[in-house]
Amino acid sequence: MTKRLENKVAIITGGGQGIGAAAAIRFAEEGAKVVICSRRMEPLEAVAKTIKAAGGECTPLSVDVSDETAVKQLVETTVSKYGKLDIVVNNAVLMVPGMLGSHSTKAWHQNFQVSLDGAMFLMRESYKQLKANRGAVVNISSVCGLLGSVGTAGYSAAKAAMIALTRNASIEWAPHIRVNAITPGAFLTPALEVVNPDEESQKATGKTIPLGRIGDPRECANAILFLASDEASYITGSVLPVDGGRVAELNTGSASWEE
Numbered sequence: 001m002t003k004r005l006e007n008k009v010a011i012i013t014g015g016g017q018g019i020g021a022a023a024a025i026r027f028a029e030e031g032a033k034v035v036i037c038s039r040r041m042e043p044l045e046a047v048a049k050t051i052k053a054a055g056g057e058c059t060p061l062s063v064d065v066s067d068e069t070a071v072k073q074l075v076e077t078t079v080s081k082y083g084k085l086d087i088v089v090n091n092a093v094l095m096v097p098g099m100l101g102s103h104s105t106k107a108w109h110q111n112f113q114v115s116l117d118g119a120m121f122l123m124r125e126s127y128k129q130l131k132a133n134r135g136a137v138v139n140i141s142s143v144c145g146l147l148g149s150v151g152t153a154g155y156s157a158a159k160a161a162m163i164a165l166t167r168n169a170s171i172e173w174a175p176h177i178r179v180n181a182i183t184p185g186a187f188l189t190p191a192l193e194v195v196n197p198d199e200e201s202q203k204a205t206g207k208t209i210p211l212g213r214i215g216d217p218r219e220c221a222n223a224i225l226f227l228a229s230d231e232a233s234y235i236t237g238s239v240l241p242v243d244g245g246r247v248a249e250l251n252t253g254s255a256s257w258e259e
Contacts, residue, residue: 004230005027005031005228008086009078010088011034011037011088011089011122012089012091013037013122014091015038015091016036016046017047018191018217019184019187019189020091021043021217023089025050025218026221026225028054028057028058029056030229035082036060038062038063039064040062041062048060065118065119068121071121071122072125074125075122075129084129085129085133085135086129086133086136087137088136088138089139089228090118090123090137092114092115094115096110097155103153108153111158112161115158116158116162119139119165127177131173131176136177136179136228136229137177138224138227140181140182141159141163141182143246145159145161145163146163147247162181166180167237174236178233178236179236180227180235180239180240182224182241183247184242185215185242185247187219188217208246209243209246211245213244214244215244219242227240
């Protein structure tokens with residue numbers, strides 16, 4: 001059976017942990033040569049070790065995606081090593097919380113520099129390669145880009161803007177490049193474990209989700225894999241919630257209509 005990403009080359013930002021790491025492992029399992037990046041090398045090297053131990057190919061690179069020059073070098077290094085670039089997954093994120101009434105300008109801008117600016121830089125620098133190879137972009141937004149939440153105005157605005165960026169790019173770059181977005185909900189990642197550090201709090205969060213549990217990062221990675229693969233060849237400009245039904249629910253109270 002042919003692997004879904006055989007002979008493909010992919011860059012995944014924020015690839016050292018959580019959803020990015022899970023996506024890198026799934027891409028490699030499906031035959032892709034994967035370049036993963038974030039600021040810290042140690043977690044990247046751990047992911048690369050896992051991929052290589054399973055027979056895959058992975059290159060970890062320390063990159064600050066908010067730095068235009070560094071992003072340009074990331075693309076050049078990838079093409080120099082593997083000869084081309086087919087897939088970009090913009091997963092890198094920096095969330096700086098703050099209440100809107102007292103949100104500092106610095107913190108506001110920080111929420112955009114990695115999530116949004118970094119995504120735009122990588123899309124721009126990858127454009128020629130992606131066009132030549134009829135490639136795909138998958139941008140990782142968030143349910144926070146669709147729904148409001150207390151204390152995340154900057155992060156939510158950046159993630160909503162990523163959805164707009166996705167839709168604009170999908171129109172500008174059609175028919176040569178497909179551009180889609182994922183809006184993940186609650187997944188068991190290091191970031192979630194900071195606010196839900198124990199089993200009790202994780203179960204409480206799971207109860208707020210229609211499917212009744214927090215997601216496994218691999219479940220989100222499978223959705224990213226689908227949108228990046230040729231199986232999604234007629235899908236562009238889409239925004240796919242992968243959230244256990246979180247954004248589908250309108251809570252109107254606790255009444256039961258079951259007989």
